Amino acid sequence: MMSFKKKEKDYSRDDMLENxxxxxKEWRDKESFFxxxxxxxxxxxxIYDMEASKLKYIYLLKKMKEWDKEAGAxxxxxxxxxxxxxxxTHG
Structure with a gap:
């Protein structure tokens, strides 16, 4: 689980993808429970638990896209x- 004490910049792409x-998976599991x-x-x-997991996933997806854009730039x-x-040096 992503610790909010650690800054996002300290995470590797693999860490962010794993999170x-x-x-x-958490969202899918909570949908199954529902x-x-x-x-x-x-x-x-x-319903509330599933929505919270959905919002968490959307947040992390947004952060991943922002991180990828910044890293690419x-x-x-x-x-x-x-x-x-x-x-x-050559010209």
């Missing part, structure tokens, strides 16, 4: 700087 995968609940009180609980900038240095 996203686990959140998706589908099997028969007691009205449990149905209410299952930094990588692109580093490649451009490297290419510019190569051109200036």
């Amino acid at each position: 996203l995968r686990l959140a998706h 589908e099997t609940a028969t007691d009205p009180d449990l149905i209410d609980y299952a 930094v990588l692109q900038q580093e490649l451009e700087e490297k290419n510019n240095k190569n051109i200036s």
